[in-house]
Amino acid sequence: MHLCRSVLFVAAFLASTTAVMADEAAAGFQDQILAGDMSWDDVLAQARVDGEVQFFYWGGDDNLNVWMDSVVAPAMAELGISLVANRITGTKDAVDLVIADAASGRTIGEGSVDAIWLNGENFYTLKQQDLLFGSFAQLLPNAANFEWDEADPRSQLNLRDFGTPTDGAEMPWSGEQYVCSANRAVLPVEQTPRTFEDLQAYLEVNPGKFAYIKPPHYLGNTFVQQVLYAFNPDGTGATPFQRSIEGLGAAELARLAAPGFEYLKDIEPLLLGGPQGAVRYPEDAAAAEGLFRNSEIHINCGFGLYAVATKRADGSYPQTAEEIIFPAGNMIKNKNYLAIPANAPNPAAALVFANYMSSVEAQVTKLDLVGYPAGIDPWKLDPADAAALEAAAPAHYGVTQDELDDNIAPDTNASLVEVIEATWLEYIERGSSLPLEEIVANAVANLAP
């Protein structure tokens, strides 16, 4: 008898968790806020009703984790919201979750993800699948901290994410720049490469002492993009790579990318493991840092304008590490964002969270403790706030902020990134013997619908 009852109980329990009811309150909230019919106080009140926010972010940085739990969570608690900060190994996991929820019919108020820290391809995916909450960014009070005026070229980082118009569906919250560091214990200042040709020359003398992270990891993609900019046969650098694949066309992309891919093929035997006959691409930033610490590589690249300062302090870089200007004129600078999915379970709390993350307070503590550059635009702040932001910035080693600013380049259009990444896998990793035009054409044809 008891067993009968327990079986029934389990069955009832399963049934109860599977029932998904349409959340009309959340849908109403979404309509009202997007129509501008709601005051911020109403949003704050609704957020307290939501009670929690399910935030998903890459949890691979201990410093960021500490900041999230010790600064952001208490600040959200003060607003009556409990921050559930889910640490994931790849941002794609959260995007997948949103898509899987949507595929099983969950709409606003019913999903499991309120906010995701993302940019580039992941935003592009959500936007393409129409799984974003809507245009919220300019409705938040802290929208005042950003340049939205399209006439100002500096607004581009807020309005376009890897070439995809953000349309207010994501809030910028952190900046980044691709910066390489040299270990001065093994690489003297006078041998420091500035261009990819310099790098190749250095590697001919010191074979195997460089590696870039393996695409499709975004850090690897970024390196490849910079190579394509530098070897653009028209000499127009990043410019043509701002266009979408529809506008550019596969043949034109193959023409523009061919010299860059030739270079990548040429240097492969000179990369880590190449001299031993088995080239190795590190899987992620932590792996590359390990190689850098052990002098297996002399130069380590990644996003991190202040990486040398923070990583020297926590022991993940050698104390002899310094920043370098490489590749000169092609150091990709971008922003990353907070997106709210269309099936967010707590949309009001998500908005309040995004607003907090773009506050001066959050930006100053983040810059100070984690060393992630500001996502807000200093010229839009009042002088005291701008000064606080400047004072919070960690030190540079070996280069100046002006030199870093003078060598920036924009990101590649997100629709091209997928093609470039597939081309790399086929042409470099699998060593395909097909002509590059064909590989690019196949990659374009295989794009996810």
Place this chain on the structure above:
Amino acid sequence: MPSPIWRRRPTLQRQQVLGLLPLGVVMIVLFGGALALALLQSLGFAPWLGINSFPDVSYFIALWGGASFWWSLWFTLYYSLAATVIALVLAILLALGLTRAFPGRAVFGSLYKLPLVVPYAVGIALAVIMMGNGGVLSRLAFALGWIDDPAQFPLLLTTNAGWGVIAVYVWKQLPFMALAIHAVLISAGREQAEAAAVLGANRRQIFREITWPQIVPGIVSSTLICFAFNMGAFEAPFILGGGFPDTLPVMAWRYFNDADYTLQLQGMAVVVSIGLVAGMMIAVYLATYRRYERSLGRV
């Protein structure tokens, strides 16, 4: 039709059926359901993704038609088999060694079981710290003057030779096998072996004629479990493997993780293929074992 009396099996009473029911339900709904779903999906049934072309073998045809699948299968089989065989040889020797009395046996006899009780990820962490080019073995090689740059140390991790993957499997599974074998040796006692020795049998004869038949059932069951586990293992080949071509479970996971959701069906075809290959290998193995048992007159 009445069955012959010697074939009649008692039917279970209600009480006894109830006893089996919860377990049966869980196993049939969950495990059976998962297997059925995997099979259905690999054959084109996924209406929740807007796909339903069941029955459709095109996913298997696409998969088996590509060279990369066969490479992946080769690496999966190679890691699984190499690790199982190495662990087995070391485990037999360990179990035999532990039957001898020597000072400190009790302590060592407990210590070797440690890997059995910790997650694979710990073993992977140990492999990273020991076997990497910047790892402890490489540093010892430097200290001994054998190398003067980490690049000169042989590549043990992230290579398709799979030393790291195999080392982790062996590390974790050796104690499992040794335990099974050692338990038999203890309960069987040494009388037979000693009697044979008195009668003039040498060590090889004793092992072949007495010890081996005693331990072989334990060997078969433990190697079976380890081999099947290795075929489906994910984390060690994911972290320590050589990248493309990945082992089959990693390949399946990558299909599942692709932005293109329709590739899930392809992933399920990979998963079902793993099951098919593992099932065939196990069936051959068990058939061979049964023939061996019959030759001993034990069946």
Place this chain on the structure above:
Amino acid sequence: MARSQASPHAARFYVVLIVLFMVGPFVPLLVQSFAFQWDWPNLLPSEWWFTARDRARLPLGWDYVLSPYSRLGEAVLNTVLIGSATTLICLAICLPAARVLAREDFAGKRAFEFYLSMPLIVPEAAVGLALSVMFVRVGLAGSYAGIIIAHLIPTIPYMVRMLTAVYQGLDRGFEEQARVLGASRSQALRLVTIPMLLPGILAGCLFTFLVSTNLFLLTFLLGQGKIITLPTLLFAKISGGSLDASAAGIALVATLPGIVLLLISERYLNGLNQLTGR
């Protein structure tokens, strides 16, 4: 006679060598967990954590591992909770079945027993990926219930085998005598059967708990990043194939539950030997 057996010296040498392979690598892991800077080719760190921690602004090494920021406490709690719940449910459904399997003969029994041991030979990846598709559909993905239910699959074969062996070793005559002497069914169960079964049940529970706490892929696929356990936390730390001080610390902590279980079993349960199903 002496020549017919391996000498104790050779046996001892080999056993020590194997134990060194099993346990030795934990030494550098321990060193790494206390290191601030430990670069190739140094055999010891050039700077230790305890000298660097004073100038660090954020918790470093063990300070991070043992702080709430590492989520290690949450992972330990989840691991123990999921392991305990899995063990109890597994026991509850396997005990009555084991009793029948040990004592009764019925049509299809061998097939049923074979089916029960199938999770041991069906790849975990197959079960995990299919279950994740299933659980997303029914809303069990990312929940404790989902993970616990999934953990039943790989633990059932062991639990059934061990409990069946226990029942086979128990003479049903004892129960019948108790009944004849006037004990009610529940009294017979409570006063006779359970005390006699207890050591075997404990061994089964211990092993089930162990299997559950070591499971990675099922938890990883069904937890959706929302529920972390020791194996998934450690996996996230080392998935790139590198190991820093806090990863080493977490790996060491992930070893502790196993050590405790091993000590218990060595002390009270004849050293996990039951797991071989004899």
